[in-house]
Amino acid sequence: MTRHLLFLLIAFLCSLPGMAQSENAPALTVGTSAPLFVAPDTLGQKVALKDYRGSWIVLDFWASWCGDCRREIPGMKRLEAAYRNVSIDGKPLKWLSVSFDDNHENWRKALQKYQMPWPQISDGKPWKKNPIAAVYKLKWIPTCYIIDPEGRIVSGVITAEGLEAELSRLSGKQQLLLPAPSTERGTDIMTALRKRHSVRQYADRPLSQQDIADLLWAAGGKNREDGRLTSPTAMNRQEIILFLFTAKGCYRYLPEHHALQWICDGDNRALVASRQEALAKSPAFIVMVADTRRFGQEGQQAERMMCADAGIVSQNINVCCASTGMATVTRATMDKDGIISLLGLDSTFDPILNNAIGYPAETE
Numbered sequence: 417m418t419r420h421l422l423f424l425l426i427a428f429l430c431s432l433p434g435m436a437q438s439e440n441a442p443a444l445t446v447g448t449s450a451p452l453f454v455a456p457d458t459l460g461q462k463v464a465l466k467d468y469r470g471s472w473i474v475l476d477f478w479a480s481w482c483g484d485c486r487r488e489i490p491g492m493k494r495l496e497a498a499y500r501n502v503s504i505d506g507k508p509l510k511w512l513s514v515s516f517d518d519n520h521e522n523w524r525k526a527l528q529k530y531q532m533p534w535p536q537i538s539d540g541k542p543w544k545k546n547p548i549a550a551v552y553k554l555k556w557i558p559t560c561y562i563i564d565p566e567g568r569i570v571s572g573v574i575t576a577e578g579l580e581a582e583l584s585r586l587s588g589k590q591q592l593l594l595p596a597p598s599t600e601r602g603t604d605i606m607t608a609l610r611k612r613h614s615v616r617q618y619a620d621r622p623l624s625q626q627d628i629a630d631l632l633w634a635a636g637g638k639n640r641e642d643g644r645l646t647s648p649t650a651m652n653r654q655e656i657i658l659f660l661f662t663a664k665g666c667y668r669y670l671p672e673h674h675a676l677q678w679i680c681d682g683d684n685r686a687l688v689a690s691r692q693e694a695l696a697k698s699p700a701f702i703v704m705v706a707d708t709r710r711f712g713q714e715g716q717q718a719e720r721m722m723c724a725d726a727g728i729v730s731q732n733i734n735v736c737c738a739s740t741g742m743a744t745v746t747r748a749t750m751d752k753d754g755i756i757s758l759l760g761l762d763s764t765f766d767p768i769l770n771n772a773i774g775y776p777a778e779t780e
């Protein structure tokens with residue numbers, strides 16, 4: 417009887433997710449050299465790991481037939497976008513995915529479906545007989561290794577969540593979790609619409625954490641389990657990224673986590689105020705930046721859609737402010753180049769609109 421109970425206990429413990437994870441944990445030792453390899457990309461061009469020396473690498477192992485890998489792809493894509501222009505100790509961070517698909521067509525179709533915008537390679541050999549899987553001692557996919565610019569293993573993880581924690585640790589970027597949005601507050605929508613008007617002068621006090629949390633959630637927070645947002649976007653591309661500028665620093669809003677990703681310290685509100693210098697002391701700005709690569713299409717129609725998407729976000733902010741006693745103005749004026757450069761973005765990002773936000777000045 418006692419032996420039976422012991423057996424059940426062991427079976428139960430082994431079935432715990434933590435146990436499964438530690439069994440599958442990446443096996444290469446931190447600090448050792450990442451094994452070098454060469455494999456062709458989708459066009460048959462050889463890609464060598466050693467050519468990545470001098471950069472940090474997220475080396476991702478996956479296959480289209482692997483359900484756990486497919487499940488992690490949205491998280492990986494979000495992280496790649498979030499860290500696309502982040503450097504660690506002055507060195508760029510690059511992504512490389514190695515697939516263990518032995519059926520080229522399946523691999524190609526999966527790449528077309530999942531649209532991972534970073535280099536993809538595969539030597540076409542099956543996972544169990546794959547020399548790259550062997551030298552990396554892979555017991556499980558997905559597995560990701562982070563490799564430093566000298567080619568050493570820094571860490572290994574098996575989920576996008578784990579990768580996020582490692583990247584945020586390495587880049588020194590903090591994520592600040594926001595208070596949950598208080599979705600019961602505010603006047604009714606018709607009252608808010610009746611009250612809505614542009615305000616360009618604010619009381620001289622910072623916004624509360626709760627107001628920042630509610631505003632960002634109203635602007636473009638996650639309001640459904642499937643990851644969709646309070647503001648609609650054309651084809652649900654979710655290409656409008658929200659950046660918060662306050663007297664203390666700049667942050668990127670992460671709807672998935674309802675959190676702020678720290679970008680830089682310091683007061684850069686003057687970049688957003690631009691020619692309207694009097695607005696530089698506005699307690700906060702939310703800047704709506706279109707990630708045009710994420711939108712995935714070019715041309716006049718695509719640009720119109722992105723502007724429409726940004727406009728909707730801005731109106732959500734306007735209505736939220738009118739409903740909750742804050743004051744705001746939608747603006748197209750801003751120093752776009754200065755903002756792009758401060759945020760470490762490139763020309764594929766387009767700041768479209770911003771809202772200056774505060775509490776009504778006593779004269780209002």
Ligand SMILES: Cc1cc2nc3c(=O)[nH]c(=O)nc-3n(C[C@H](O)[C@H](O)[C@H](O)COP(=O)(O)O)c2cc1C
Binds near residue numbers: 612616692745746748
């Ligand atoms: C797309 C757009 C861009 C705007 N750009 C600016 C701007 O750069 N600076 C500003 O002070 N107001 C800007 N505004 C605010 C408008 O001037 C304001 O909405 C308009 O005068 C109507 O006033 P109301 O919002 O109180 O109804 C903008 C509004 C929109 C919709």
